Amino acid sequence: MSAQPLSAARIDEIMARQPDVFRRPFHKRFAAPLAVAAVTAYCIYAFWFFSIGQVFANGNWNIAGTYLADWVSYEVRPDIEYRDGEIEVTFPRFSPLGENPDPDWIETEQGTVTVIVDRPTDNSASAAPASGSFMSPNSDATLTAEDNALDGDAAATPADEGFSFMSPNSDATLTAEDNALGGAAPAADEAVVTETRQGVARALVTIYERGTIDVTPDRVIVTRYNGTLDVLIDRENEQVLPQGPLPEWASQRAPGAKVFIDFGFYGRAEIRHREVKVNRRFLGWENFVFDPASPYWGLGFGEVMGKAFGPPIEEGRSNFGIMWQNIVYNAEWQHGDVWIKLLQTIVMAFVGTLFAVFIAFPLSFAAARNITPNRFVNQILKRFFDFLRSVDMLIWALFFTRAFGPGPLAGISAIFFTDTGTLGKLYSEALENIDDKQREGVRSVGAGPAAVQRFGVVPQVLPIFASQALYFWESNTRSATIIGAVGAGGIGLKLWEAMRTNQDWENVFYMVILILIVVFIFDNVSGALRARLVGRQAG
Known part of the structure; x- marks a missing residue:
């Protein structure tokens, strides 16, 4: 026979006879809600005590992302220098591209450049051939009134002008600029001059398909997707001057300071008053098997096998032995x-x-x-x-x-x-x-x-x-x-x-x-x- 459901009156009767069974203690009835509340309160306290929100807010997530990207990629770091007025592309000493890198993503253009050079100058025209000699006893000397005024002896007589430090009878011809400097000028000196000649006037760095850096000695134009940033270079006053507001992918800490450019995973750049430092990122691990010093470096698998079975690279050593040694003693991966x-x-x-x-x-x-x-x-x-x-x-x-x-x-x-x-x-x-x-x-x-x-x-x-x-x-x-x-x-x-x-x-x-x-x-x-x-x- 099937069980009949209890009526409300029957339930009340059973509860009246057994109150301890149906009325549990407070801590048993609310144990689960109290435990959840206690855990929640503790989590809130820990969140406040350890300032977790502030830690997350102040975290430099860009650097964290860069570190993670570095795990699966490598960077090539060329410097585009223009301090003297001509473009020069340089690489670090231990570049992953080898000793003489010439990547296809950096293009240079020849043109007319105005460069600053140091040239020696000859001061012999301002003095007699044998005059002003330090050790010559018979040299002639002519000091102008302006010279003596600078030396504190404006009333010097011709007889006085013939006196030399090492020789009483020596004469010296000193220009006003020489005496103002406190003594005789050297026979040769260097002067900073400018000259116009043919040289490297422009460098174009392609970061990715729609990301480029166009560098000239006086201007740097950065393109990132559809945005463009024009930066003037004031080398004389050592300032970097962006034209217009900076886009979100560029930043500058102070007026005239260097400008930081962020290309995301593909790399970054720093525009300075004398150079542009580029960090170009590539997916993968560079030179993992062979370093640039290896004769197998830069070769495909087929070329490596062909060279391994080819003529001996070094007398008395097998090509496979050289290959294994190059792998084991890889300078970059060790x-x-x-x-x-x-x-x-x-x-x-x-x-x-x-x-x-x-x-x-x-x-x-x-x-x-x-x-x-x-x-x-x-x-x-x-x-x-x-x-x-x-x-x-x-x-x-x-x-x-x-x-x-x-x-x-x-x-x-x-x-x-x-x-x-x-x-x-x-x-x-x-x-x-x-x-x-x-x-x-x-x-x-x-x-x-x-x-x-x-x-x-x-x-x-x-x-x-x-x-x-x-x-x-x-x-x-x-x-x-x-x-x-x-x-x-x-x-x-x-x-x-x-x-x-x-x-x-x-x-x-x-x-x-x-x-x-x-x-x-x-x-x-x-x-x-x-x-x-x-x-x-x-x-």
Whole structure:
């Protein structure tokens, strides 16, 4: 038969008989809303206390975007100089385009230019051939009244005019400008003059299809999509003068100061009173396989293979050997050094974890209350484990870096100390939760204390111990990268060096990818081994 629904009167009757069942306490009825309100209030407080809104508002997101773009691209940085009146295109010493770059996205145009040059001038016309000589005893000298006035001797007589510092009978002819400077002018000097000649009068830099920089010595015209910015260059007063209001992609911190141009992902530029500094961005990693010093640089895959199988490049060496050496010792990417540092990181994690297991394994038996019934020994060892693991691995790395100097030894010691404390605690707790029936069974057949531990305890905890050791080995591979950044060796130090330059973010991304690959492999290997060990224990 089907159940009949309760009437309202019947429900009221049941509630009257059992009020405690239907009227829950206040904290139980409103526990969920109160928990949500408490979490919301705490989030609001944290938002205010840490000024999260202000941090986001003041964040320089343009720089963050540039850093992210640098991970997957590279920049070429030409300078378009016009300080002397003629255009000159220069590149940094270590340009990704090689020693003599001539990119097709920079076009120069010849024309008539007015340049400022320094030329030597000859002052011999203002003096007699042998007069005014420093050492000549018989030279003639003629000082004008204006000269003597400048020297404080306007009433000098002709006899006085014949006196020389080194020779009483020497004569000197000094012009007014010479005496005003306080002595005789040198035979030759330099004068700044201007001259008109043929030279490079214009440079056109193409950033992308609708983004260009047209540079002349007196004017720079920037085009970005459909917008144009005209900038006059006042080289004499060292000022940069935009004509009209600046578009949103241009900025100037002060009147007459340099103008910043933003082309988005494609690059940026700075217009100064003597040059235009261009940063042109390209997608990809430049010279990743071969650097400009390699004979294989700039060649396609087919050309590289053809050269590898072609005539010997160097006598006594194979072309493949040269190719491999050029890859490993790539000056810009330093593949060999990066791989060695990555191997150091793996070895640091393995050796540090292995030593920690060797020390934590026997100490955990002494720290477990059911294995070693000595409360004093238990407490001493457990507090020792607490001390080792309470100090973070990074702090231990700083300590050992000062003690041993930078290198893998400091990293191994930091991992060893931290993991000894953590594994010792985990191992001792696992021992305290074993099933005593197996141990009692081994003891009942007359086995000694060592045999009881060997056959009654170790088989129960060994899979757990091994699983935890594998997990820490995989985890320490990541931790070794962090402690390497403070000088403990490995790829972490190499990573930090690349980040400090603030320009080699593609190298940072390269090393991050290598670390991710290693961690991914170790995580899968460790997970598979731990699954087998735990599964065997469960079976």
